[in-house]
Amino acid sequence: MSPADIRDVIIEILEDIAPDEDLSSLKDDVSFREQMELDSMDFLDIVMELRKRHRVQIPEEEYGELASMESTVTYLTPKMADI
Amino acid sequence: MIADANKTELPDDQRIVITGIGLTAPNGNSLSEFRESLLNGKSGVQDYEIRYFGKTFAGVCDFDERKHQTRKDRRRGTRAASAGIYCANEAVIDSGIDWENTDKSRVGIYVGVTEHGNVETENEVFEIKGFDYDTQYWSHHHNPRTVANNPAGEVALNMGIIGPHYTIGAACAAGNAGMIQGAQMLRLHECDLAIAGGVSESIHTFGIFAGFNSQGALARNGDPEKASCPFDVNRQGIVVAEGGCLYTLERFSDAKSRGANIIGELAGYAMNTDATDFVLPNPDRQAACVRLALGKAGISADQIDIVSTHATGTESGDIQECAGLRQVFGDCESTYINNTKSFIGHSMGAAGAIELAGNLSSFKDGVVHATINVDEVDPLCQLPGLVVNEPREVGKVDYILNNSFGMLGINSVVIIKKI
Numbered sequence: 001m002s003p004a005d006i007r008d009v010i011i012e013i014l015e016d017i018a019p020d021e022d023l024s025s026l027k028d029d030v031s032f033r034e035q036m037e038l039d040s041m042d043f044l045d046i047v048m049e050l051r052k053r054h055r056v057q058i059p060e061e062e063y064g065e066l067a068s069m070e071s072t073v074t075y076l077t078p079k080m081a082d083i
Numbered sequence: 084m085i086a087d088a089n090k091t092e093l094p095d096d097q098r099i100v101i102t103g104i105g106l107t108a109p110n111g112n113s114l115s116e117f118r119e120s121l122l123n124g125k126s127g128v129q130d131y132e133i134r135y136f137g138k139t140f141a142g143v144c145d146f147d148e149r150k151h152q153t154r155k156d157r158r159r160g161t162r163a164a165s166a167g168i169y170c171a172n173e174a175v176i177d178s179g180i181d182w183e184n185t186d187k188s189r190v191g192i193y194v195g196v197t198e199h200g201n202v203e204t205e206n207e208v209f210e211i212k213g214f215d216y217d218t219q220y221w222s223h224h225h226n227p228r229t230v231a232n233n234p235a236g237e238v239a240l241n242m243g244i245i246g247p248h249y250t251i252g253a254a255c256a257a258g259n260a261g262m263i264q265g266a267q268m269l270r271l272h273e274c275d276l277a278i279a280g281g282v283s284e285s286i287h288t289f290g291i292f293a294g295f296n297s298q299g300a301l302a303r304n305g306d307p308e309k310a311s312c313p314f315d316v317n318r319q320g321i322v323v324a325e326g327g328c329l330y331t332l333e334r335f336s337d338a339k340s341r342g343a344n345i346i347g348e349l350a351g352y353a354m355n356t357d358a359t360d361f362v363l364p365n366p367d368r369q370a371a372c373v374r375l376a377l378g379k380a381g382i383s384a385d386q387i388d389i390v391s392t393h394a395t396g397t398e399s400g401d402i403q404e405c406a407g408l409r410q411v412f413g414d415c416e417s418t419y420i421n422n423t424k425s426f427i428g429h430s431m432g433a434a435g436a437i438e439l440a441g442n443l444s445s446f447k448d449g450v451v452h453a454t455i456n457v458d459e460v461d462p463l464c465q466l467p468g469l470v471v472n473e474p475r476e477v478g479k480v481d482y483i484l485n486n487s488f489g490m491l492g493i494n495s496v497v498i499i500k501k502i
Contacts, residue, residue, distance in 0.1 A: 016158075017155070017158070018155055019154035019155055019158065020153045020154050020155050037155075041159070041223060041224065044223045045223075048220070048222065048223065051219070051220065052214070052220055
């Protein structure tokens with residue numbers, strides 16, 4: 001997957017776990033938490049959905065990489081390159 | 084000092100009144116819609132299909148989940164809690180309480196359930212089946228969804244209520260049990276407003292259908308709207324339903340001082356236990372429970388105008404309840420008896436609360452809704468005041484007695500008085 005495809009994947013997951021949010025103006029370089037009402041259970045949802053939908057495993061000590069869209073895509077690009 | 088609830092003359096701060104009702108039933112999402120359906124013979128039972136079990140019937144609700152809940156919270160939570168959130172918000176609106184200025188630390192929530200967690204556990208097992216039962220795909224939402232306080236706890240989260248909340252597990256006696264718990268907490272001054280009743284999400288667990296079916300106690304043949312027919316000689320068993328009904332309960336003294344619209348007084352209540360069988364009811368213990376409630380209300384059986392029966396449409400359950408009622412009301416010429424499950428099926432933890440609500444309008448309109456779908460009354464279910472198929476105008480209604488019984492021999496009765 002390209003970085004653009006990975007971004008689409010994350011948007012799809014966010015649409016499911018935060019269905020009341022407007023994601024059209026999401027800023028990639030700003031943390032999710034500054035723009036959305038997301039708590040630790042929501043971040044676990046992102047981890048779970050990546051695991052379920054794309055078999056991507058994210059170790060607990062690396063959850064911090066999912067802070068913003070930009071950091072998430074950068075982190076996932078090598079992990080999802082062959083998908 | 085807590086006043087003795089057996090004494091008929093209680094001080095006003097020990098008398099408990101209903102001041103608001105929020106409900107969702109398979110044939111109505113407000114008391115007025117529900118009452119209209121009951122008086123017009125409108126069923127809420129329909130064809131239904133659920134994984135593994137297949138085609139059956141169910142009482143399905145169509146309340147607006149979004150009216151009082153965000154999509155995100157609904158996704159995180161449970162259907163039982165969603166019904167509770169709808170009902171609690173509607174009850175508070177109905178009560179006319181100034182909610183914004185209410186001290187939320189003095190509000191309690193008491194939600195009865197027949198079972199909780201089956202739906203969510205079945206969903207997760209189904210989900211991980213797609214991953215060869217690898218438990219790393221088991222949701223982190225499972226525990227908050229399945230803890231036993233979930234429905235009441237989600238109502239608290241939704242409404243910012245920070246007083247005591249309990250979910251009361253009481254099998255199919257739970258709707259009454261929730262109300263009784265609320266009344267007791269008010270009498271103890273543990274809260275000033277109790278939101279109390281019961282909810283059901285049971286149509287979303289295949290296990291409850293399969294369990295009743297294996298027991299030979301599930302109705303799933305013929306016309307869905309005719310399938311729930313307690314007291315009929317050809318009854319097939321239970322139609323499972325979902326729903327919810329929560330009341331705002333207040334001490335009479337508080338309700339009077341704020342000029343509340345008082346729907347009725349919880350004049351008496353009782354809970355007792357059979358301790359005789361896992362599933363088969365005990366009519367002597369049911370009759371004892373009714374007598375206990377009458378004693379607490381300080382009235383005699385012939386003062387009861389309406390008995391709202393628990394009967395679910397099973398052969399033995401209906402006969403046993405009628406045997407118990409015959410012991411108490413056999414000689415009462417002006418006591419009318421009906422059954423609401425014939426319209427909506429068995430809404431499990433919500434049943435006691437919903438069925439009572441359906442009757443409360445009788446205080447105003449003087450009409451007793453019927454038990455419908457009766458082609459031929461089972462002779463063993465024949466009771467003198469049984470209102471069959473068509474509602475009956477009876478004039479003045481002062482007392483309504485509501486039965487609600489459950490597995491493991493749990494019995495509950497509430498008596499509501501018009502004031």
